[in-house]
Amino acid sequence: MADNNLQAVFAKRAEELREYIFSQPASNFENNPWALADAIETFANEKGHMMIFRAKKLAVAKEALVAQSPAPRTILEFGTFVGKSALAWGAMLRDIHGENVPEDVNVYTFDPNPQMVALTRDLVKLCGLEGLVHVVEGPGSECLNKLVAEGKVTSVDMAFFDHWEKFYLSDLQLIEELKLWREGSLAIADNTDMPGAPDYLAYVRAGGSGVDGAVKYETKSIETKGTRGPVSF
Numbered sequence: 001m002a003d004n005n006l007q008a009v010f011a012k013r014a015e016e017l018r019e020y021i022f023s024q025p026a027s028n029f030e031n032n033p034w035a036l037a038d039a040i041e042t043f044a045n046e047k048g049h050m051m052i053f054r055a056k057k058l059a060v061a062k063e064a065l066v067a068q069s070p071a072p073r074t075i076l077e078f079g080t081f082v083g084k085s086a087l088a089w090g091a092m093l094r095d096i097h098g099e100n101v102p103e104d105v106n107v108y109t110f111d112p113n114p115q116m117v118a119l120t121r122d123l124v125k126l127c128g129l130e131g132l133v134h135v136v137e138g139p140g141s142e143c144l145n146k147l148v149a150e151g152k153v154t155s156v157d158m159a160f161f162d163h164w165e166k167f168y169l170s171d172l173q174l175i176e177e178l179k180l181w182r183e184g185s186l187a188i189a190d191n192t193d194m195p196g197a198p199d200y201l202a203y204v205r206a207g208g209s210g211v212d213g214a215v216k217y218e219t220k221s222i223e224t225k226g227t228r229g230p231v232s233f
């Protein structure tokens with residue numbers, strides 16, 4: 001399918017998803033982000049053509065986040081789409097920190113597509129994650145630079161790369177340049193083999209830039225079966 005056609009399908013799916021969710025009783029999802037994330041996956045399984053990060057991969061990521069010490073407080077996500085994974089990161093942080101999540105625990109999810117941003121903001125509100133999950137409109141690099149300049153992001157516990165693979169490496173390096181990684185931070189990237197992010201993989205597998213005093217990466221690749229490729233830590 002040509003790229004323009006695919007974008008049109010994604011736009012249509014986002015509208016259909018809005019209708020599917022908001023035609024149900026709000027009580028199905030109020031204060032229940034996991035129920036909402038599951039409903040998005042059910043919709044995606046029925047309709048197809050939904051580039052969401054599915055439950056199986058989320059379970060792998062959750063295991064890594066739960067094991068993090070100190071516990072994760074700041075998550076960055078590059079690529080919001082319909083908010084499936086952003087809701088899941090918010091739900092995980094609530095599972096880790098308890099329902100009254102401290103103010104300095106936040107998910108920032110970035111997407112330049114205003115339709116996806118508007119839908120995800122409505123979904124975040126529906127399931128009670130406002131104040132915890134922030135949907136920021138624009139290319140991830142611009143959004144992140146602004147958040148850092150405003151003093152809203154000073155450190156990153158986990159960054160999730162799930163936008164266009166050609167941006168994975170430069171956005172990872174931006175986090176490095178902004179000195180946001182701490183020892184034990186996680187970088188999680190989806191679809192690194194297919195469609196593929198070879199430059200990103202080569203860089204992290206080499207351990208980083210190799211410059212003295214620079215961030216050092218350790219990697220682990222996890223293969224999952226599905227329509228898109230494996231997840232890489």
Ligand SMILES: C[S@@+](CC[C@H](N)C(=O)[O-])C[C@H]1O[C@@H](n2cnc3c(N)ncnc32)[C@H](O)[C@@H]1O
Nearest residue numbers: 051052053079080081084085110111139140163
């Ligand atoms: C694979 S989808 C994200 C799926 C989402 N994480 C989920 O699980 O539901 C990719 C998204 O990345 C967005 N995108 C494209 N370029 C971007 C950029 N430079 N920064 C952030 N997001 C970008 C696209 O608009 C698209 O919505």
